[in-house]
Amino acid sequence: MPGPKGTYSFLTPVEYKGVIKAKVDAFNKQPKELMTGSLWGATAGGDMEDVKKFIKDHYKVAQDYKCSYCQQRIEVNHNGAWDAEHIIPKDSHPQFMFEPRNLCISCKDCNLIKLNKPVLKNKTRSTFADSPDDYLICHPHFHEYSQHINIIQEAGFYLPRTPEGVMLVEVCGLLRFVLKYADCEWDSEQLAIQIHSLGGELISAAPSARFAIMAMMRTLLDEGLRKAALLAISARVDKFAAA
Ligand SMILES: [Zn+2]
Structure with a gap:
């Protein structure tokens, strides 16, 4: 504005x-x-x-x-x-x-x-x-923050909408929030909350964001993918915390 x-x-x-x-x-x-x-x-x-x-x-x-x-x-x-x-x-x-x-x-x-x-x-x-x-x-x-990053509070997801949003997620290590919600001992209730939040997001998402959201849902639902994703995220958060 x-x-x-x-x-x-x-x-x-x-x-x-x-x-x-x-x-x-x-x-x-x-x-x-x-x-x-x-x-x-x-x-x-x-x-x-x-x-x-x-x-x-x-x-x-x-x-x-x-x-x-x-x-x-x-x-x-x-x-x-x-x-x-x-x-x-x-x-x-x-x-x-x-x-x-x-x-x-x-x-x-x-x-x-x-x-x-x-x-x-x-x-x-x-x-x-x-x-x-x-x-x-x-x-x-x-x-305006919401035009660049969409926060799904319940799941700890920071979904960037623009290159400036992607950079902020990287520079401030905002991926750390998903770790708080997502450990390898997930119970099905936590998983349901995350999938539900992402589903709500998918409905209103721009076509360009749909692919990313669906990829996240797929990752959450597949235990092997989930563990790999969590490892990758925690390595990146550590890297940025140490930088
Ligand atoms: Zn902060």
């Missing part, structure tokens, strides 16, 4: 005020070569704790306590439950550390897996990218 200035906005960006704004302005005025990602955790002489709290307090409410990436709702007010997340990593692009449209909150698991993986199509870009077309992943500010 184009915003007022022709930009795309699916999340209200944080608006700095007073002392917080002064600190952010001071940070942004520094020469670029003095900026590093580690300044986020700086204390002596550059205490940013109140700025970080301000950012988290804003996005917790703006995102209705849902992680930007996995959309799981964690209704916990204590900021320790959340990570302030730099969508373009602060280590590769410290100049965007306090850019409101580069910030959101995420759950600790998504943040840990996403780490410093590149999200920009042009990795060396120096000005802030404010168009959805500039990003490899589905972006919390510039893309």
Whole structure:
């Protein structure tokens, strides 16, 4: 949805005020070569704790306590439950550390897996990218999540609908949720819930997605395929967690 200035906005960006704004302005005025990602955790002489709290307090409410990436709702007010997340990593692009449209909150698991993986199509870009077309992943500010990923909550499935959705599933290791529901000791009730969810999905699926959904159903119903799929998924999740 184009915003007022022709930009795309699916999340209200944080608006700095007073002392917080002064600190952010001071940070942004520094020469670029003095900026590093580690300044986020700086204390002596550059205490940013109140700025970080301000950012988290804003996005917790703006995102209705849902992680930007996995959309799981964690209704916990204590900021320790959340990570302030730099969508373009602060280590590769410290100049965007306090850019409101580069910030959101995420759950600790998504943040840990996403780490410093590149999200920009042009990795060396120096000005802030404010168009959805500039990003490899589905972006919390510039893309509407449900158009890129369909979550089947009951089964822990994240069905990507677009290349940006596929990348987000990869970058944040969203396949980990299916593991929670699917171990090799499945009982038939769990299986029935998953097949039922996928069946509901199949009815409304676009022709292009039908094949993928039917392949998932086939995999679930065949014990051998299921075990192989689970092994493949867990290997990929481990790989991304370690990356
Ligand atoms: Zn998450």
